[in-house]
Amino acid sequence: MDRVPLHRLAEFIDPTAEEAALFENLRGYPRSIPRRAAIRQQGDPVDQIYFLLDGWAISFVDLPDGQRRIVKVHLPGGVMGAPRLALNQAAETLMAITPVTISSLSVHGFGTIFSEAPRLAAALFIIAQQERLNLKDRITSLGRQSALQRLAALLLHVYDRLQLTSDVDQDKMDWHLTQQHVADSLGLTSVHVSRIFRQLESQGFIVRRKHGIAFPDVEALRRFAGAPEREWVRCPAWAANIGRGKRAA
Amino acid sequence: MDRVPLHRLAEFIDPTAEEAALFENLRGYPRSIPRRAAIRQQGDPVDQIYFLLDGWAISFVDLPDGQRRIVKVHLPGGVMGAPRLALNQAAETLMAITPVTISSLSVHGFGTIFSEAPRLAAALFIIAQQERLNLKDRITSLGRQSALQRLAALLLHVYDRLQLTSDVDQDKMDWHLTQQHVADSLGLTSVHVSRIFRQLESQGFIVRRKHGIAFPDVEALRRFAGAPEREWVRCPAWAANIGRGKRAA
DNA sequence: CGCTGTGTTGACAGGTCTCAATATAAGTGG
DNA sequence: CCACTTATATTGAGACCTGTCAACACAGCG
Numbered sequence: 001m002d003r004v005p006l007h008r009l010a011e012f013i014d015p016t017a018e019e020a021a022l023f024e025n026l027r028g029y030p031r032s033i034p035r036r037a038a039i040r041q042q043g044d045p046v047d048q049i050y051f052l053l054d055g056w057a058i059s060f061v062d063l064p065d066g067q068r069r070i071v072k073v074h075l076p077g078g079v080m081g082a083p084r085l086a087l088n089q090a091a092e093t094l095m096a097i098t099p100v101t102i103s104s105l106s107v108h109g110f111g112t113i114f115s116e117a118p119r120l121a122a123a124l125f126i127i128a129q130q131e132r133l134n135l136k137d138r139i140t141s142l143g144r145q146s147a148l149q150r151l152a153a154l155l156l157h158v159y160d161r162l163q164l165t166s167d168v169d170q171d172k173m174d175w176h177l178t179q180q181h182v183a184d185s186l187g188l189t190s191v192h193v194s195r196i197f198r199q200l201e202s203q204g205f206i207v208r209r210k211h212g213i214a215f216p217d218v219e220a221l222r223r224f225a226g227a228p229e230r231e232w233v234r235c236p237a238w239a240a241n242i243g244r245g246k247r248a249a
Numbered sequence: 250m251d252r253v254p255l256h257r258l259a260e261f262i263d264p265t266a267e268e269a270a271l272f273e274n275l276r277g278y279p280r281s282i283p284r285r286a287a288i289r290q291q292g293d294p295v296d297q298i299y300f301l302l303d304g305w306a307i308s309f310v311d312l313p314d315g316q317r318r319i320v321k322v323h324l325p326g327g328v329m330g331a332p333r334l335a336l337n338q339a340a341e342t343l344m345a346i347t348p349v350t351i352s353s354l355s356v357h358g359f360g361t362i363f364s365e366a367p368r369l370a371a372a373l374f375i376i377a378q379q380e381r382l383n384l385k386d387r388i389t390s391l392g393r394q395s396a397l398q399r400l401a402a403l404l405l406h407v408y409d410r411l412q413l414t415s416d417v418d419q420d421k422m423d424w425h426l427t428q429q430h431v432a433d434s435l436g437l438t439s440v441h442v443s444r445i446f447r448q449l450e451s452q453g454f455i456v457r458r459k460h461g462i463a464f465p466d467v468e469a470l471r472r473f474a475g476a477p478e479r480e481w482v483r484c485p486a487w488a489a490n491i492g493r494g495k496r497a498a
Numbered sequence: 499c500g501c502t503g504t505g506t507t508g509a510c511a512g513g514t515c516t517c518a519a520t521a522t523a524a525g526t527g528g
Numbered sequence: 529c530c531a532c533t534t535a536t537a538t539t540g541a542g543a544c545c546t547g548t549c550a551a552c553a554c555a556g557c558g
Binding site for chain 2: 547
Binding site for chain 1: 261295310312313314316318320321331332333334335336337338340341356357359360361363364367368370371373374375376377378379380381382384385387388389391392393435436475477479480481482485486487488490491492
């Protein structure tokens with residue numbers, strides 16, 4: 001497979017050679033960014049979207065009162081920065097939490113995809129909807145679940161996403177979030193996160209290692225978290241056939 | 250203005266006559282649905298998306314333990330059901346909470362928009378991103394704000410959306426959510442919602458009427474809620490010019 | 499006129515936060 | 529390589545917010 005993050009697009013359509021080439025031409029060269037560096041600041045103008053090729057990143061908002069909310073954890077293969085296409089100014093800061101490599105696409109190139117490769121555009125649209133569902137699941141989770149369940153749901157969410165994009169072991173995963181990151185994601189304090197992490201561990205749901213977490217029994221954890229199982233669509237007919245019927249007729 | 254919900258699309262591009270006609274041809278006839286009726290059930294197959302022409306609706310998820318989470322309140326002009334394009338089965342139930350009229354669009358017609366009217370597709374994409382931002386704001390709000398602030402943020406969110414799509418009075422709005430709805434939205438109990446509603450009222454932030462809420466001082470409420478002010482993009486160049494450069498060349 | 503949906507109020511229990519101290523690991527500069 | 533600083537994780541005690549349970553008021557509606 002190529003090193004382009006096309007796999008994320010290819011989850012929903014099978015790109016033709018032309019589509020892949022177009023995408024390849026439009027996107028910029030991969031760029032390395034060190035840990036803790038900002039990829040994009042809250043308030044910057046909106047002119048690029050980013051594909052995360054490798055490493056972990058977060059988008060967060062700093063509030064007037066000094067608190068920080070992490071609104072999304074970005075994993076390899078993800079699309080970053082698309083939501084701000086709806087804004088004049090970036091809403092969030094994008095920061096690398098490990099060394100990362102990214103590739104960027106100008107908003108102009110983004111428009112080109114819509115006119116030249118409608119099937120890719122449809123795939124991007126579906127990805128956006130998938131993200132909406134993820135956010136909705138998080139709202140569901142934040143709403144009324146205990147901190148313990150929320151943490152379990154977060155772990156499983158990252159686990160599932162890592163399983164999709166890389167060939168990793170079945171029962172463990174990399175982990176690059178500090179407890180402060182987790183706290184800012186779940187709306188808890190880092191103090192409490194520490195407690196519930198230990199609790200989850202003492203109950204046998206997880207085993208913690210350096211930069212990694214193992215799951216002795218994923219299914220048990222899943223039942224405990226009460227997170228919905230999502231059955232993502234793959235290559236839906238309406239998207240796959242875009243342009244076909246017309247050009248034939 | 251037409252009775253089609255094109256205004257929502259027209260927030261981001263100025264549709265040509267052809268684009269408007271295409272959309273008009275693809276969408277179904279308006280349909281009326283009584284209060285409390287389900288527009289779409291959790292688990293149904295995915296073959297339509299809906300435009301809410303009039304009335305209020307909610308999408309919610311019923312959890313195994315009997316709790317209900319409202320993931321979105323739909324107001325007139327909104328697009329409903331797009332997120333499930335990423336799924337094989339509908340993730341949520343769509344229910345009218347007032348009498349509503351809707352117009353539907355098949356997923357096939359949705360594909361046609363991507364091939365025939367890329368600018369409309371781009372507008373739909375931007376709307377999706379806008380929704381993502383709204384969800385992110387809600388996550389921010391749910392995460393660490395007090396119940397009082399969350400309620401204030403919800404009220405302002407609905408207020409701002411109503412201001413966008415209809416010409417209503419500056420200092421008041423219609424309100425069709427019961428306190429149970431609010432509780433299911435904010436992740437609180439209806440008991441507590443009752444308390445904080447009274448508290449918000451006794452502090453002078455709101456005045457409650459039948460099916461309506463008035464805001465004596467919107468800006469004070471906004472400061473209290475601490476919700477971010479969003480500056481939505483309008484007719485961005487990358488979307489407006491889609492297809493132009495190409496056809497000329 | 500009774501019924502169901504909705505809103506209000508009170509007392510108590512429980513989860514999470516705050517504040518504070520400490521331990522451990524990870525960098526950094528000499 | 530060591531000393532120092534910083535980041536991260538852990539633990540405890542008490543306060544506060546919100547949930548639970550229960551009872552009741554009120555309205556709309558058949």
